[in-house]
Amino acid sequence: MGTIEGRKPRVVLVPFPYQGHITPMLQLGAILNSRGFSITVAHTEFHSPNPSEHPEFIFLPLPDNLSGCETSYINSLNGISAMNTNSLARFHDFMVEMLEMQEQHGQVACIVYDTLMHFVDEVATRLELPTVALRPNSAAYLRSQHVISQLQADNLIPLPESQLQDAIPTHHLLRFKDLPFPVNAEIPNILLDFFTSYANIRSSSAIIWNTVDMLDHESLTKLQQHYKVPIFPIGPFHKMAPIFNTSLITEDTNSISWLDKQAPNSVIYISIGSIAIMDKKELIEMAWGLANCNQPFLWVVRPSSVSGSEWIECLPEGFEEMTRERGCIVKWAPQKKVLAHPAVGGFWSHSGWNSTLESMCEGVPMICRPYFSDQVVNTRYLTHVWKVALQLENNPERRGIEKAIRTLMGDKEGKEMRQRALKMKQELELSIRRGGSSWNSLENLVEFIMSFTQ
Numbered sequence: 061m062g063t064i065e066g067r068k069p070r071v072v073l074v075p076f077p078y079q080g081h082i083t084p085m086l087q088l089g090a091i092l093n094s095r096g097f098s099i100t101v102a103h104t105e106f107h108s109p110n111p112s113e114h115p116e117f118i119f120l121p122l123p124d125n126l127s128g129c130e131t132s133y134i135n136s137l138n139g140i141s142a143m144n145t146n147s148l149a150r151f152h153d154f155m156v157e158m159l160e161m162q163e164q165h166g167q168v169a170c171i172v173y174d175t176l177m178h179f180v181d182e183v184a185t186r187l188e189l190p191t192v193a194l195r196p197n198s199a200a201y202l203r204s205q206h207v208i209s210q211l212q213a214d215n216l217i218p219l220p221e222s223q224l225q226d227a228i229p230t231h232h233l234l235r236f237k238d239l240p241f242p243v244n245a246e247i248p249n250i251l252l253d254f255f256t257s258y259a260n261i262r263s264s265s266a267i268i269w270n271t272v273d274m275l276d277h278e279s280l281t282k283l284q285q286h287y288k289v290p291i292f293p294i295g296p297f298h299k300m301a302p303i304f305n306t307s308l309i310t311e312d313t314n315s316i317s318w319l320d321k322q323a324p325n326s327v328i329y330i331s332i333g334s335i336a337i338m339d340k341k342e343l344i345e346m347a348w349g350l351a352n353c354n355q356p357f358l359w360v361v362r363p364s365s366v367s368g369s370e371w372i373e374c375l376p377e378g379f380e381e382m383t384r385e386r387g388c389i390v391k392w393a394p395q396k397k398v399l400a401h402p403a404v405g406g407f408w409s410h411s412g413w414n415s416t417l418e419s420m421c422e423g424v425p426m427i428c429r430p431y432f433s434d435q436v437v438n439t440r441y442l443t444h445v446w447k448v449a450l451q452l453e454n455n456p457e458r459r460g461i462e463k464a465i466r467t468l469m470g471d472k473e474g475k476e477m478r479q480r481a482l483k484m485k486q487e488l489e490l491s492i493r494r495g496g497s498s499w500n501s502l503e504n505l506v507e508f509i510m511s512f513t514q
């Protein structure tokens with residue numbers, strides 16, 4: 061491949077269309093753009109990113125026939141094969157055009173893709189283009205998927221209940237009960253296929269990771285031995301990239317003006333991310349826990365995140381009057397700004413990976429209420445490895461919630477967690493500065509991608 065004079069090399073990005081995956085892909089685009097690459101984003105029409113937020117990128121919509129698809133986790137798994145089938149031809153034709161127009165648009169250095177969009181590998185192989193896999197979640201999570209695949213291959217699922225508390229010999233910071241899905245029951249084939257497909261980097265020449273060596277060192281080392289291609293942990297992306305909005309839902313900016321009126325470190329911020337769903341009983345228990353703890357709160361209740369409800373119509377009668385002076389409920393918040401706000405003292409989270417990184421980067425200790433998948437693994441690390449969070453059990457009740465909030469926001473244990481979280485924040489800042497692990501890794505990545513243009 062010859063370098064095309066006077067044109068920046070181009071990287072084509074293909075995200076998986078869910079908030080927790082699109083955000084890091086766009087952030088990666090901004091990071092690479094700031095390092096001299098032109099960026100094209102090939103995206104499904106479903107959950108399309110907003111091109112006006114990224115005028116410097118070229119956007120290519122791919123047909124997916126998924127409009128109206130519900131955003132539940134299992135539905136997203138069902139949608140994966142449809143996306144892969146429906147997007148392939150358009151993506152292929154687009155890449156052919158792009159290769160023909162390299163004089164005008166810059167040489168295509170490589171395609172970076174989310175491994176759930178595996179049609180990319182087929183197109184890239186046909187056109188002899190290099191690919192790089194992007195992992196938007198932790199290395200520990202990918203290892204936990206390997207554990208499940210191995211248990212399945214060894215015919216050990218369902219595992220006896222009595223073994224769930226045991227440490228996993230090949231992933232000793234986790235217990236069997238910390239795996240992304242319960243292994244004491246049969247695991248549906250759709251999930252097993254998902255793990256296999258997601259873990260498969262196909263012909264990728266390298267892996268880019270939205271993680272940090274200090275958080276994930278052991279897993280990165282193990283996975284390096286497994287995948288045998290260069291690994292570039294250059295996270296946290298949101299601190300490496302210029303700030304911009306990647307939300308698929310409109311952010312309610314009243315959250316910030318409301319926070320401006322609150323005392324430092326007084327507010328508990330609550331959000332369960334973009335996919336998790338709770339039942340009405342849990343919403344009601346949360347409401348009573350919040351009403352009884354007397355702590356100011358900013359609560360994101362995403363529309364349709366309570367099964368059988370459109371929004372907050374099933375809150376207990378009197379709740380809004382009772383908490384009007386110290387509570388604010390919104391549909392979607394500018395989360396990174398919220399977590400960086402001095403009024404926020406704690407984050408009650410589902411422990412998605414982006415939320416985990418965003419909270420740790422601001423030194424905010426957490427209450428974890430994981431629902432499924434990597435949230436369970438992240439929770440174990442947050443509570444027992446980094447020790448910056450406490451965990452609420454599944455189906456939490458009002459007394460447990462009240463106690464957890466009081467512990468996090470008030471007592472000695474909470475103060476110790478805050479100290480550790482602040483220390484973690486400083487260490488994460490060092491990793492992205494010149495000479496830090498993510499900084500160095502990014503330097504190497506830029507050199508690696510440039511080598512495709514020689």
Ligand code: UDP
Pocket residue numbers: 079080081083307331332333334335336360391392393394395396411412413414415416418
């Ligand atoms: N988020 C947001 N506003 C909200 C709730 C979430 O901007 O009100 C963002 C959050 O900052 C994070 C993403 O949505 O970047 C959620 O990703 P995560 O990996 O934490 O969880 P997922 O949604 O994938 O379960």
